[in-house]
Amino acid sequence: MPYSEKLTPELTNMPKRPKILLVDDSPLILMVIGQALEKEGFISRKAGNVEEAMTALENEIPDLILSDYQMPGTDGFAFRQHLMTIPEYKNIPFMFLTSVTDHAHMIAGISLDAIDYIDKDTPIVVIISKINNFLNSIRERHEHTIRELSSAAIALNLYSVPQEIPRINSFEIDFWHKSFENYPGGDFIDVLTINNRYTFIILGDVMGKKWGAWFFSFGYLSYIRAAVRICVSEGDVSTKSIMQKINSVIYHDPIVSDVLSTLSLVRIDPENETLSYTGAGDLPLLYFSSRENKLNRISSSGLLLGISKEGGFDEHLFTMLPGDQLIMITDGLIDKETPAGKKTDLNSFIDEIEKYLGKTNSFATLKHDGFLNEKAREQIDDCSLIFIQKKQLNDITNTSA
Amino acid sequence: MILQTHLLNNALIADILLKEANLGNAEQFKSELMSLINKGNKYVIVNFEQVIYVDSSFLGALVSALKLAMNSGGDIAVVGLNNDIRSLFQLVRLDKVFRIYTNTQEALTGA
Numbered sequence: 001m002p003y004s005e006k007l008t009p010e011l012t013n014m015p016k017r018p019k020i021l022l023v024d025d026s027p028l029i030l031m032v033i034g035q036a037l038e039k040e041g042f043i044s045r046k047a048g049n050v051e052e053a054m055t056a057l058e059n060e061i062p063d064l065i066l067s068d069y070q071m072p073g074t075d076g077f078a079f080r081q082h083l084m085t086i087p088e089y090k091n092i093p094f095m096f097l098t099s100v101t102d103h104a105h106m107i108a109g110i111s112l113d114a115i116d117y118i119d120k121d122t123p124i125v126v127i128i129s130k131i132n133n134f135l136n137s138i139r140e141r142h143e144h145t146i147r148e149l150s151s152a153a154i155a156l157n158l159y160s161v162p163q164e165i166p167r168i169n170s171f172e173i174d175f176w177h178k179s180f181e182n183y184p185g186g187d188f189i190d191v192l193t194i195n196n197r198y199t200f201i202i203l204g205d206v207m208g209k210k211w212g213a214w215f216f217s218f219g220y221l222s223y224i225r226a227a228v229r230i231c232v233s234e235g236d237v238s239t240k241s242i243m244q245k246i247n248s249v250i251y252h253d254p255i256v257s258d259v260l261s262t263l264s265l266v267r268i269d270p271e272n273e274t275l276s277y278t279g280a281g282d283l284p285l286l287y288f289s290s291r292e293n294k295l296n297r298i299s300s301s302g303l304l305l306g307i308s309k310e311g312g313f314d315e316h317l318f319t320m321l322p323g324d325q326l327i328m329i330t331d332g333l334i335d336k337e338t339p340a341g342k343k344t345d346l347n348s349f350i351d352e353i354e355k356y357l358g359k360t361n362s363f364a365t366l367k368h369d370g371f372l373n374e375k376a377r378e379q380i381d382d383c384s385l386i387f388i389q390k391k392q393l394n395d396i397t398n399t400s401a
Numbered sequence: 402m403i404l405q406t407h408l409l410n411n412a413l414i415a416d417i418l419l420k421e422a423n424l425g426n427a428e429q430f431k432s433e434l435m436s437l438i439n440k441g442n443k444y445v446i447v448n449f450e451q452v453i454y455v456d457s458s459f460l461g462a463l464v465s466a467l468k469l470a471m472n473s474g475g476d477i478a479v480v481g482l483n484n485d486i487r488s489l490f491q492l493v494r495l496d497k498v499f500r501i502y503t504n505t506q507e508a509l510t511g512a
Contacts, residue, residue, distance in 0.1 A: 058402055088429075205457060207457050207458055207460065207461025207462075207464075213458075259461075260461045260464050260465065262457075262493065281493045281494055281495070282493070283492065283493070284492075301494065302494070303494050303497060303498060304464065304493070304494075304495075304498075307464060307468070307498055308498075312494075312497065331456075331457050331493075335454075335456070340453070341420065341421070341453040341454055342421060342453065342454035343453070343454055343485040344454070344455075344456075344485060344486075344488075344489045344492075345485065346488075346492060381424065381456060381457065381458070
């Protein structure tokens with residue numbers, strides 16, 4: 001996986017600060033434990049009774065609930081029992097922190113699937129160690145599962161990004177892909193050369209969550225590869241026809257039609273030096289013209305795959321001149337953190353990337369000077385970029401020599 | 402709970418109670434919206450007024466719900482998009498898929 005930075009643990013973002021929901025009728029306990037937790041890097045949310053705790057849960061699911069037993073109104077046991085009946089809440093780790101510590105209560109508490117029953121007289125450092133130990137063991141188990149699943153996928157030869165990019169004489173093609181928190185995601189990339197002539201470049205994004213999206217990305221990729229080969233063997237190399245075929249299969253297939261995907265499909269024909277592009281709900285291609293020294297967009301009209309029977313696809317035909325560059329991206333890259341909150345902003349992405357383009361080593365610089373990793377760090381989705389460059393004439397001679 | 406609903410004329414207004422509509426809440430949004438459709442609400446107006454940011458997973462959930470609605474003879478309209486979200490809809494051509502209105506009132510008269 002040359003340029004794919006998938007599943008490499010050292011690239012994991014900083015661990016998130018765990019959120020703890022404290023439930024206690026004593027404002028003093030809430031304050032003291034809350035401050036101690038914050039000091040240790042936790043985020044604490046406070047609720048003075050069970051009703052407040054339920055409201056807090058509606059807004060946000062914490063990593064752990066630390067609750068008193070004896071409270072006016074609903075007590076801690078009833079709270080726990082209630083949570084166990086709600087699918088979204090029943091798996092949130094739950095600890096009791098109480099001064100009612102006779103054996104009968106402790107056993108009753110633990111038997112409610114609580115992970116611990118802690119005496120309020122326990123020093124705060126010990127309480128925090130218990131929380132830390134528990135969350136660490138959860139995280140380790142989680143990472144272990146991800147590793148197991150990933151190695152199983154690799155053993156089965158399931159990749160949603162290519163292992164190697166075919167070489168085309170007058171073009172340079174490369175890609176960059178980064179998964180979100182090392183989960184395989186919904187982005188898929190492929191480059192296939194057919195009949196020793198046409199090269200098809202595929203970039204898609206299955207809209208969905210982590211493993212689910214990743215699983216469906218294979219389904220999509222298989223359909224797309226099959227459609228490309230069938231169309232070409234039938235003599236139809238139009239990206240629009242291929243897209244229509246893919247869309248129609250997906251639209252009628254009950255299994256994948258529920259899962260939506262974008263797709264950018266580019267065909268390079270080195271024989272007459274033309275490119276053809278059709279898109280489905282995708283972001284525009286970014287085309288850097290070396291002659292104009294300017295970055296332009298090529299926007300397609302197609303809808304997301306599988307939404308409608310026809311899809312409204314169009315086809316753009318163009319020729320790249322030596323030094324021209326073409327960039328395909330998925331939406332993971334164009335989100336931006338601003339003081340007013342997050343926003344999706346293609347324009348600023350274009351402004352920022354433009355200065356890297358038009359150089360012989362544009363792609364290497366994008367990758368190595370941190371621009372792409374910096375972008376990926378801000379995201380909560382996987383990110384992909386495909387880079388295509390028409391080689392300068394002397395480069396071509398050099399490569400074939 | 403992500404959606405707060407009330408009936409107005411023939412439509413069900415569903416206000417999204419989120420600032421960031423993303424991967425983390427897309428599944429829940431989808432199941433809430435789908436259950437509203439399965440309960441027989443034909444015309445649902447999804448109100449984005451409180452939403453600042455939407456990601457593609459969340460849009461995917463919205464489109465899945467639209468497909469369900471259309472299969473049962475219903476429709477989903479979208480209102481209250483801020484400028485950024487409106488351009489995102491246009492960017493990925495979802496403006497051709499959903500009926501988009503400025504506000505609920507407009508959606509009701511357009512219905």
